[in-house]
């Protein structure tokens with residue numbers, strides 16, 4: 001059956017036309033789905049009984065089942081959702097002073113194979129649909145009875161490897177008749193799929209683009225991220241520069257600091273050289289050690305030295321707070337634990 005949440009408003013209007021219904025019904029359905037967050041077509045009481053029956057017969061509403069919910073000492077929550085086909089995904093909610101940020105998954109598994117990330121090693125199963133991406137937000141808002149203010153595509157998966165569905169999900173989230181969350185409150189994080197960065201620049205969606213950079217030369221970056229063999233640093237940074245030029249948006253570079261790997265002052269110097277003059281911000285992440293991982297966290301002292309060096313040399317850098325590490329919800333720790341599996 002088709003998932004009604006997989007349609008953008010425009011697509012839903014077309015779908016209704018093809019059912020000999022008036023397109024404004026799509027707006028009513030959107031409002032029931034994303035503002036009222038109903039769980040069945042029966043509840044859409046301003047639609048005719050026959051339309052409600054037709055919808056029930058042909059579409060699902062995709063209400064995720066919560067398999068598990070864990071809460072960290074700092075208030076971070078990690079959800080394991082059953083996506084209704086036997087697969088499970090993880091979604092994390094973090095508390096910041098400016099509101100609640102949700103970290104959504106974009107795929108079941110990931111193909112990128114980054115050496116420091118816990119999602120590596122779980123088989124790639126499939127892309128999430130737009131509706132399944134959006135449903136993570138709805139399910140959390142319903143469970144916590146709150147409004148999510150920020151969305152980061154930093155859960156499991158490579159969002160730009162599921163480009164069409166991620167873009168459609170953003171449009172549903174943005175739509176004033178959808179979840180009505182502005183693009184400026186959305187970050188899309190990528191390991192660096194260069195052609196998709198050029199595509200994103202043309203979408204006219206003012207979201208933040210985050211680039212997982214993590215190293216300053218190809219040798220080091222390829223050792224951490226195999227995607228660098230396909231799209232080396234020079235090509236990636238050129239794409240970033242072109243993105244900034246086309247969108248006038250600041251890029252956020254993620255840099256996970258691993259002891260004696262990419263955390264000394266020479267690396268900081270090289271990073272300054274690479275990013276000098278770009279409209280950007282560097283987000284330093286103390287790397288989280290994963291099971292059997294060879295990368296370990298830099299000392300706090302080194303992290304601060306690294307940050308200060310960047311700031312003193314004209315690159316705005318902040319250290320990301322570590323949230324949710326006691327429930328394995330911190331950066332890179334998400335790992336799909338299948339129903340009753342390891």
Ligand code: SAH
Nearest residue numbers: 117154158189190191212254287288331332
């Ligand atoms: N595939 C996308 C989004 C998912 S990862 C990407 O690569 O950007 C979200 C962020 O967490 C990325 O910046 C990623 O590099 C980082 N990350 C992954 N594993 C990590 C770890 N063990 N410690 C710290 N950050 C990690």
